[in-house]
Amino acid sequence: MTKAAIQFKHVQKRFGDDLVIPDLSFTISQGEFITILGTSGSGKTTTLKMVNGLLQPSAGEITIDGRPLSELDLVQLRRHMGYVVQQIGLFPHMTIAQNIAVVAQLLHWNKEQTSQRVRELLQLVQLNPREYATRYPSQLSGGQQQRVGVARALVANPPYVLFDEPFGALDALTREELQHEIKRIHESLADKTFMFVTHDINEALYLGSRVMVMHEGRIEQFATPAEIVRQPATPFVKKLLGTVRQNQELWGQQDD
């Protein structure tokens, strides 16, 4: 049986009087690539931030590898969870290599081990170490900076990596290129569990081994991309798929 890596049991989240997530339950197995898809304000980021302890649930329980999150040391936990966001916040006065090495320093790795890992990771995200290691963030394009963000999140070889709209600010072609990269990286790193928030339906269906469709803090459907396309579970999911179909119809007209 596959191992339950991340489990939400009747999780609720309130901000003041606002009940943003009423009752959320799901199980993610080790090695899955989960995309979380939903409209703005549906609770995607809130869900992700509860996984790495940046936000606490108001009720219910979250377990990581079967252990309640509330009993885990959050500093330790975050070192085992990579986190990639849209504004990755590279340190401007540090080189790319130094930026990637930040976590390695926290873990007191020696110089040789650290520079070896930095080289490995730059290669993994397709940035030539000889060319990029000594550059500063301002000397990189937005897409290249996101690649560095991915490399930085992977330094300590974490079993989990969380992505919050990492490619949201990139142009369509760069975004597509990075989607291919991230899929390849997930496939090449055995057994890593990825959770990836997006509001782009094509991105969610392309990347996810399963897609969690959220609306108003609830799961509308949590299934494989093929199941979602073939059998949308609710009117909301149907409507969401309709937005893709609209484009296809447009292309169909072009072919006539």
Ligand SMILES: Nc1ncnc2c1ncn2[C@@H]1O[C@H](COP(=O)(O)OP(=O)(O)OP(=O)(O)O)[C@@H](O)[C@H]1O
């Ligand atoms: N710190 C906070 N304090 C108060 N309300 C918050 C806070 N963070 C989020 N919310 C509210 O919770 C709801 C869900 O927000 P969340 O950021 O999780 O949505 P999202 O699906 O990630 O949206 P988006 O795609 O726009 O980023 C929103 O109504 C938001 O206003």
